Amino acid sequence: MQLSPLPALSDNYIWRLADDDGRWLVVDPGEPGPVLAAAEGAAAPLAILLTHHHADHVGGVPDLLRRWPGVPVFGPADDRIGTIDHPVGDGQRIGIGPWTFDVLAVPGHTVSHIAFLGHGLLFCGDTLFSLGCGRLFEGTPRDMLGALDRLAALPAQTRVCCGHEYTLANAAFARVVDPDNPALRRRHEEAIAMRDQGRPTLPTTLADERACNPFLRIDAPAVRAAVAARRPLAEGDRVEAFAELRRWKDGFRA
Template sequence: MHLRPLPALSDNYIWTLADDDGNAIVVDPGEAAPVLSAAGAGLRPAAILLTHHHPDHVGGVPDLLAQWPGLPVFAPDDERIGHATRRVGDSERVVLGGWTFDVHAVPGHTVSHIAFHGHGLLFCGDTLFSLGCGRLFEGTPAQMLESLDRLAALPGGTRVCCGHEYTLSNAAFARVVDPDNPALRRRSEEAASMRAANRPTVPSTLADEKACNPFLRVDAPAVRAAVAAHEVAPPAADDRTSTFAALRRWKDDFRA
């Protein structure tokens, strides 16, 4: 299988996973043009996977269906997503040709957000980012924390295929929260070199995220201490949901 992130819009990635013949799964096509361009070079879309309803993840679907009528579209059970041919939910499995993906419900960024896990890959949309996580537009801190915990329990070698190129901005925040973390320092420097060479910083691995990402480290003493020092009314030491909520609020207001 051949994994490729197609840059789209301002900072999105459309993920493709192709077999040796060029038949490919297309994940979260926020616009059609990058997929159409890849098709001109031999890519043949076989199905579309959608993680959530936001336009920058689904906006290209109509044009792709116009080009390839009958293309299967797997999406969450959310009427805000049109053009779905199959609605999928938690613990279901998508099997198509040589691809198999397990579906995980990961509410938080949106209430109906899902992720697809298979072939050592995690297509997680805007739930988990490299060194960060999504904003809580619809869900609660408890929902998002539970979703992140669930993703963090997947094998450490799983490659995290998130929806945006946010690593450098996330790194700036993470290093304020966890400045003495050597794994985070290495990841931040590596990401800066990648972007300087105009290379994607993703996919990362879950093992790296668990070592570096403060939103997966709410139980780490250094992260708890940083949140407590930042908050006027610090959360209780054993209240991981409140710690996570405070960390997410801090990131929402953070300016590097």
């Protein structure tokens, strides 16, 4: 099994999953070019998977369907995505060639956001990032916290395949929130080295995120204390603590 993050737009990743027999699928193609380049000489993809409706995750689909008519497109039941012909929702299991994925509802960034879980991989779009989480464009803090709690409960070695290369920017914020966390310091240093070498910092693992990501560590004393220093009323309420942490990140400038 070959997993490839294809850089796209300014900081997106399109995910390409292939097997040794040349079968492949693609996740969140925000533009067609990287997919077409990676697939040169290959057969049509078995499927296109979409996590949410934002243009930087779905914008390449029409051109890909013109290149490969009839490829099935799986995604949330959301009328804002006109290319989906296989709408899926929470609890469904889909089979695509040699792969099987469970569909998880993970609202927060958008109300209809989903993730695909299978084969030790989590395609989570803009819900969970390395050392961060998505902005709350449509959902509530309670929605997003519930989604992150759900993802954090998955097996530790699950590889997190998120939609953007945000690790360094997220690390700058995380180290302000949780400055004495040695795992976070190591992850930040590793990420700097990876980017200096032109390598993606993804996929990460849930084990690393649980150790380093302040949005998955909302119950950690250090994170809760940092939030309470900004908003004392948030100290005893984890949803409000999470909401304040997200507001803090929204306005953060390194």
